[in-house]
Amino acid sequence: MKNEEYGIGKVWMFLLLAGYISTLLSCSATSFLSKQGKLKPAHDCHVHIMSPTLIADWKAMGIPFSRPDHYYADIDSIIKNVGTSTIDLIAMAHVYTSEEFYQGSDGPEKLAKENDYVLSMAAIYPRKVRPFISVDPLRHDAIGELKRCYAVNNNIGLKMHNSASQIYLTVPAHVERVKSVFMAAAEMGIPVLMHFDNWHPKFGARDLNILVDSILAHAKPMVLTIPHFGTSGGFSQKTKDFLDGFIALRQQGKIPGKHKIYLDISAVALDKDSEGVTKLNDAEFAELKGYITKIGAQHIVFGTDYPLYTPFVYAEILRGRVGLKPRTVKQLMKPKG
Numbered sequence: 001m002k003n004e005e006y007g008i009g010k011v012w013m014f015l016l017l018a019g020y021i022s023t024l025l026s027c028s029a030t031s032f033l034s035k036q037g038k039l040k041p042a043h044d045c046h047v048h049i050m051s052p053t054l055i056a057d058w059k060a061m062g063i064p065f066s067r068p069d070h071y072y073a074d075i076d077s078i079i080k081n082v083g084t085s086t087i088d089l090i091a092m093a094h095v096y097t098s099e100e101f102y103q104g105s106d107g108p109e110k111l112a113k114e115n116d117y118v119l120s121m122a123a124i125y126p127r128k129v130r131p132f133i134s135v136d137p138l139r140h141d142a143i144g145e146l147k148r149c150y151a152v153n154n155n156i157g158l159k160m161h162n163s164a165s166q167i168y169l170t171v172p173a174h175v176e177r178v179k180s181v182f183m184a185a186a187e188m189g190i191p192v193l194m195h196f197d198n199w200h201p202k203f204g205a206r207d208l209n210i211l212v213d214s215i216l217a218h219a220k221p222m223v224l225t226i227p228h229f230g231t232s233g234g235f236s237q238k239t240k241d242f243l244d245g246f247i248a249l250r251q252q253g254k255i256p257g258k259h260k261i262y263l264d265i266s267a268v269a270l271d272k273d274s275e276g277v278t279k280l281n282d283a284e285f286a287e288l289k290g291y292i293t294k295i296g297a298q299h300i301v302f303g304t305d306y307p308l309y310t311p312f313v314y315a316e317i318l319r320g321r322v323g324l325k326p327r328t329v330k331q332l333m334k335p336k337g
């Protein structure tokens with residue numbers, strides 16, 4: 001596969017990640033939810049944490065951080081800012097095997113240390129925080145790492161990032177590696193969060209078909225969440241194409257009913273540009289509402305991609321800009337899986 005085929009996507013994702021760090025929350029936004037005190041977001045399925053080491057490594061690469069380190073690294077600060085009853089705390093350890101984000105030769109060791117950090121932070125609040133460790137199916141012993149973390153905490157989830165790890169399900173060798181990781185996770189009852197968009201120009205329905213036919217069909221019943229409604233944030237034609245493909249497969253009964261599959265709405269309803277991803281206009285917010293109805297709130301999970309947003313601010317966007325009824329927002333925010 002030629003480099004230039006995914007070059008733009010890689011650069012874009014780098015900017016997006018940087019954007020998540022530097023374009024921070026509009027905390028001034030008031031929320032009807034908080035005023036009423038009724039619709040306190042119950043669960044945030046997509047909250048990032050970074051260790052002080054990862055922050056230092058990225059600062060050394062010139063990535064700007066607009067807040068003090070504790071905002072990204074300290075579990076007490078994160079819990080206070082997020083404010084939900086429960087949190088899925090998502091590791092970014094997989095960046096250490098991506099040459100775009102780390103050039104050292106000790107990537108797998110750094111990856112394991114980053115996972116250890118996330119596990120140690122989650123261990124402080126075991127009933128509130130479920131850690132999602134992250135692996136790279138192609139560049140290290142991902143199953144070994146999964147088992148190592150599971151031995152520390154059997155309430156973990158697993159994050160994979162198809163863009164950062166350059167996973168192309170159209171490549172049979174990649175399917176085999178990803179499938180083996182899925183099978184291991186399903187065997188251990190570990191939920192999977194897979195950033196599915198790999199930024200290949202032809203990414204879309206064909207990747208989804210391979211996921212369903214070659215991986216999900218063979219795995220034991222499992223919980224799979226696909227963030228950002230299938231793409232990488234915002235609500236573009238690519239997002240709509242993915243959702244159309246997903247809805248069609250479901251209508252045709254092709255998605256194995258044994259699994260629980262959710263779409264995570266984090267970073268979709270953007271009310272601000274996030275370096276490289278355009279915010280939605282009014283027509284797009286309305287169109288997004290139509291898609292949420294088509295998918296069904298019971299199949300969607302609420303996430304913020306913190307530090308991108310906090311739950312109160314994002315819930316207010318879903319109500320005020322997307323136009324969802326409060327009870328629909330509440331349904332999205334219920335813990336599932």
Ligand SMILES: [Zn+2]
Pocket residue numbers: 046048090305
């Ligand atoms: Zn994320």
